[in-house]
Amino acid sequence: MTPVAEAGPSRPDRPSLTLAAGLLLVGLHVLVALLTLVWTPYDPTALAGMRLEPPSLLHWAGTDRLGRDFFTAIMIGSRIALLVGLGAIAIGGAIGVILGLLAAFAQRFADDALAAALDILIAFPTLLIAMLVVAASGASLGSSVLALGIALSAVVARLTRILAKRVLVMDFITAARTSGATWPAIVVEHVLPNIWPTLAINFALQFGIAVVAEASLSYLGLGAPPPNASWGSLLQEAQGTVYTAPIAAIAPGLALVSLVIGVNLLADGLRDVVDPTRRAAR
Amino acid sequence: MTPLLSIEGLTIRAGARPLISDLALTVEPGQRLGLIGESGSGKSLTALAAIGLLPRGLAAGGSVRLSGTDVLPAGDRVLSRLRGAVAATVFQEPLTALDPLMRVGRQVGEVVRRQAGRDGRRIEVGREVRGLLEQVALEEPDRIASAFPHQISGGQRQRVAIAMALACRPQLLIADEPTTALDVTTQAAVLKLLDGLVRDRGMALLFISHDLPVVAGVVDDVVVMRQGRTVESGPVARVFGAPEADYTRDLVAAARAFDAGIEAAA
Numbered sequence: 001m002t003p004v005a006e007a008g009p010s011r012p013d014r015p016s017l018t019l020a021a022g023l024l025l026v027g028l029h030v031l032v033a034l035l036t037l038v039w040t041p042y043d044p045t046a047l048a049g050m051r052l053e054p055p056s057l058l059h060w061a062g063t064d065r066l067g068r069d070f071f072t073a074i075m076i077g078s079r080i081a082l083l084v085g086l087g088a089i090a091i092g093g094a095i096g097v098i099l100g101l102l103a104a105f106a107q108r109f110a111d112d113a114l115a116a117a118l119d120i121l122i123a124f125p126t127l128l129i130a131m132l133v134v135a136a137s138g139a140s141l142g143s144s145v146l147a148l149g150i151a152l153s154a155v156v157a158r159l160t161r162i163l164a165k166r167v168l169v170m171d172f173i174t175a176a177r178t179s180g181a182t183w184p185a186i187v188v189e190h191v192l193p194n195i196w197p198t199l200a201i202n203f204a205l206q207f208g209i210a211v212v213a214e215a216s217l218s219y220l221g222l223g224a225p226p227p228n229a230s231w232g233s234l235l236q237e238a239q240g241t242v243y244t245a246p247i248a249a250i251a252p253g254l255a256l257v258s259l260v261i262g263v264n265l266l267a268d269g270l271r272d273v274v275d276p277t278r279r280a281a282r
Numbered sequence: 283m284t285p286l287l288s289i290e291g292l293t294i295r296a297g298a299r300p301l302i303s304d305l306a307l308t309v310e311p312g313q314r315l316g317l318i319g320e321s322g323s324g325k326s327l328t329a330l331a332a333i334g335l336l337p338r339g340l341a342a343g344g345s346v347r348l349s350g351t352d353v354l355p356a357g358d359r360v361l362s363r364l365r366g367a368v369a370a371t372v373f374q375e376p377l378t379a380l381d382p383l384m385r386v387g388r389q390v391g392e393v394v395r396r397q398a399g400r401d402g403r404r405i406e407v408g409r410e411v412r413g414l415l416e417q418v419a420l421e422e423p424d425r426i427a428s429a430f431p432h433q434i435s436g437g438q439r440q441r442v443a444i445a446m447a448l449a450c451r452p453q454l455l456i457a458d459e460p461t462t463a464l465d466v467t468t469q470a471a472v473l474k475l476l477d478g479l480v481r482d483r484g485m486a487l488l489f490i491s492h493d494l495p496v497v498a499g500v501v502d503d504v505v506v507m508r509q510g511r512t513v514e515s516g517p518v519a520r521v522f523g524a525p526e527a528d529y530t531r532d533l534v535a536a537a538r539a540f541d542a543g544i545e546a547a548a
Contacts, residue, residue, distance in 0.1 A: 107338060171378040175443070178333050179393045179450045180366035180400065182358065189392055193383050 019269025025262025029255075033079035042069035044076055052245045061251045065241060070234075070248060074255050077231040080224065081211045081259055084145055088210035089203050091149025092156050097199070099153065100160025101187060104168060115161070121154035126213050134222045141224035144217050148210045159202055163195035197274040204267030208260040215256055231256045284350045285310050286368060286454045286486050287332055291344035294327060294336065294510075301327055301340070302510040309454060314480065314487040316497035316518065318533070319507035325490045326374075328507075329458045332488070333369055334361045349453070366397060366450035369488075372476075374459035376439035380431040386442050387411050387427030393449040401451075414445040419475055437468035441475065448479065454486040455479075461496060473500060494537040498522055506530050 041060075042048040047067040048059065055062045061070040103114040121129070126148070133147030167173065167190065176186050217223045218232025229237075231252035238248035287309040294302040302324040309315050317325050330336055331346055334353035346353045349368045353361060373379045381389055390411045398405045415423035418441040431439055440460060447455060457476060461469040477500050480487045491497045497504060498518050505515040506529065514527040525531045 171373050171375060172381045174330075174335060175371065175373060175379050175446065176392075177335055177362075178365050178369070178371040178456075179446065180362045180364075180396060181392075182362050185396070190381050190384075194381065197383075 016269045016272055018265050019273065022262050022264070022266030022269050025258050026266050029078045029082060029259050029262065032075050033082050036075050036079050040072045040075060042072045044068065044072050048072075052241060052248075054245070055247055062245060062247050064237065064248060065245075070251065073229060073234055074231070074251050076228065077234060077252060077255060078259070080141065080228055080230040081214070081256070083141070084148065084214040084230070085207040085211045085263070087145035088148035088152055088214075089207050091146060092152030092206065092210075093199075093203055095150070095153035096156025097160050099157035101164055101191070103157065103161040104164035105183070115158075118154055118158045118161070122158060124151075126151040126155075126209065127216055130213060130217055131220070131222060134217060139222050139225065141228060141230075144214055144223055147217075148213055151213070152206050152210060155206065156199070156202065160195060160199065163198055164191050167191050167194045197271065200274055201267045201271050204263055204270060208263040208267075211256065211260055211263075285347070286313075286349055287488065288347040289328070289332065289344070290347075292328070292331060292346060293343040294324070294331065295341045296339065300510055302331075304344070305507070305510070305512055307505050307512075307515070309486050309488055311453060312484055312486055313503065314489065314501040316501035316504040317488060317490045317507060318492065318494060318497050318504055319513075320492055322509075323507040324510040325492075325507060326458050329371065329456050329488070329490055332456060333365050333371065363400070366393075366452060367400065368452060369454040369456055370447035370450040370452035371456040371458060372440070372443050372447050372460045375463050376436055376443050377431065377463075379443045380439055382431055384430075385427070386429055386431060386434070390414055390427070390442065390446050390449060393446050397450055410449075414449055415442070417448065417479070418442070418445045419471075420445075437464055437472060440464060440468075440472055444472075444476065444479070448483075452485065454488060456488045456490070458490045459492070460489075462491070462493070469496070476500065494522070494533055495541075506533070 045068070048069040049063045049067050051063065051065050051067045053059055053063040053067075059069050059071065061074055064070050064073065099114075099118075103111065103118070106114055129151040130144065130147035133150060134143050137143040137146070173186060173190060176190060181189070214223060214230055215232030215235065218230045219236045221236065223230050223233055234252040235249060238245070238252070242249045285308045287307075289305055289307050292302055292305040293300060305324070305328060307315065307317070317328060319325050327336070331342060332348065332353070334346070334348075334356060336342055342354050344354075348364050351360065351364060353364070356364075380386070387408075391407045394405070394407050394410045394414070398407075398410075411427060412423050415426055420426050420438060420441050426434055426438060426442070431442075434442070440463075444460070455476075460476065461472050464472060473496065476487075479485070487501065489497060489501050501518060503516065504518050504521050506513040506521065506527065508529050513529045514521055514525065521530060522534055525534050
């Protein structure tokens with residue numbers, strides 16, 4: 001047993017503050033995102049007031065330069081951000097885990113070639129790969145999710161490869177082999193459950209990265225067009241009026257930060273929950 | 283009768299370096315053979331070769347027949363049918379031999395289910411698992427079954443590993459230093475258990491150890507290995523009573539000196 005595991009067996013006994021804070025922040029965004037499906041304070045496309053109104057009781061985050069309610073746009077931004085994060089993780093996770101497992105089983109030349117290919121992919125910044133994909137397929141929410149998923153898959157694949165390789169040399173894998181288990185059965189019964197805790201935490205972290213990357217894409221004008229504007233597009237629009245209406249820059253920024261921090265806290269808290277060896281011994 | 287395990291002229295190399303040279307041994311049904319030698323003498327590698335699980339990058343020559351099938355050129359499809367049914371293995375380190383993230387009952391259950399599927403038997407997995415845990419003399423089998431491996435003791439883990447090997451209903455049990463990682467009193471209990479199980483089920487046993495008294499207690503015949511070569515082989519009483527090779531003589535003398543030391547201290 002590792003010294004780390006011995007040092008902290010009592011920690012997960014009480015409910016983790018990190019996990020609670022993460023759940024609260026993420027849960028808030030999920031609730032808001034669900035709410036926008038049925039109700040928003042104003043019609044997101046309608047002119048609801050004067051142009052660039054400051055925050056008031058009627059418009060909590062003021063209005064944009066066309067007079068649309070800005071708080072409504074922020075709320076819809078939650079939905080966009082969650083969709084982007086989940087979509088990117090689903091695509092990146094599926095491609096990454098499959099590639100990573102293949103690489104873990106590959107031998108000699110194929111192993112070296114796959115490892116080198118993954119390292120090269122990872123050396124490219126996520127944003128650069130995503131920009132390439134978006135440039136090739138046109139700016140839309142779907143293409144940015146696809147782009148981010150592909151960009152993230154390299155990171156997931158490399159992690160999966162290393163984790164799976166470490167599990168594959170363990171005695172219990174040999175033991176399963178000696179009792180006649182086939183490789184597919186071993187992957188499902190032993191490899192995936194053993195790498196899952198680490199992968200899940202990585203997925204949560206990648207979720208945050210995907211949300212930030214999508215905001216950057218949108219900020220560069222490569223994201224989803226309005227009215228499904230993401231926080232990144234809102235930030236870009238706010239750029240011109242940042243001195244006259246600072247709220248338009250601050251509000252989407254706060255929304256983005258709160259979601260990403262929430263997801264990271266959740267990832268941290270999840271680690272203690274998903275790994276049974278970190279639970280207290282009986 | 284076809285021997286369960288027949289190794290002839292086995293040579294294993296890592297690059298140009300020979301790890302095992304021209305090894306020969308045979309295990310007949312019901313026979314108990316000990317494989318003894320110092321660390322690095324190729325004992326464990328022999329065990330892996332016997333079930334066609336040589337690590338990648340090693341080149342093997344000669345022949346290893348498991349119940350008549352040559353395992354060295356055989357593919358996974360053939361081997362996964364032989365493994366378990368013909369031979370099952372218990373390893374040295376009971377902590378790493380169990381999946382740390384799977385409850386004990388489920389781990390044993392997976393093997394039970396796999397073997398039942400292979401034999402086309404219909405069974406109640408839970409009851410079978412409980413029965414196996416009882417057979418390896420685990421008290422409180424229900425508590426053990428619902429525990430994770432890190433929540434039970436080393437001796438209990440090794441008993442679980444033995445239960446998993448038994449679940450395969452093998453004709454040959456390969457035990458690779460099964461007691462080395464355990465403390466002395468637990469060692470004795472696990473040895474007694476293995477001895478009884480092998481006798482009751484009429485299994486053959488390939489017992490691998492560096493510990494001469496341990497080997498002498500459980501097997502009929504013994505092969506002494508050193509640096510990948512067979513030094514001497516024959517019935518236990520003859521090999522240890524009147525050793526012919528210098529190396530065996532040294533081993534026996536060392537074991538005697540150790541015993542004498544203990545008696546003098548007592």
